[in-house]
Amino acid sequence: MDKLESYRQLIQELLTARAKLRSPNDPIKSQTIFDRDGDHYQLVNLGWKNNNTRIYGCAIHVDIIDGKIWVQHDGTEDAIADQLVEKGVPAPEIVLAYHPPNVRQYTEFAIG
Numbered sequence: 001m002d003k004l005e006s007y008r009q010l011i012q013e014l015l016t017a018r019a020k021l022r023s024p025n026d027p028i029k030s031q032t033i034f035d036r037d038g039d040h041y042q043l044v045n046l047g048w049k050n051n052n053t054r055i056y057g058c059a060i061h062v063d064i065i066d067g068k069i070w071v072q073h074d075g076t077e078d079a080i081a082d083q084l085v086e087k088g089v090p091a092p093e094i095v096l097a098y099h100p101p102n103v104r105q106y107t108e109f110a111i112g
Helices: 003-019 080-086
Strands: 028-035 040-049 053-065 068-074 094-096
Touching: 003 028, 003 040, 003 053, 003 080, 068 080, 080 094
Parallel strands: 068 094
Antiparallel strands: 028 040, 040 053, 053 068
């Protein structure tokens, strides 16, 4: 399996596992959205809280751009970038796109 296909599969596995963490009785559901052709991957939370507050939002958004994994948004406690590194993705192959470019140089991850 080539690097790009490996990254696609790993991202999908991690997002799918996170989506399954919610209890079946939880009124908030997590959905995975995978655009393999465009290399866009999201975990979205949606539902109703207390039957009167609509919940909808992207929890995680990851893209693959020019062979690198770009974490566009991560609104979770357990950073997907750290999980990717734990699974064997080298930190220089991951861009924390939610940080400004001038801040990225101070992380172990790629600048862009």
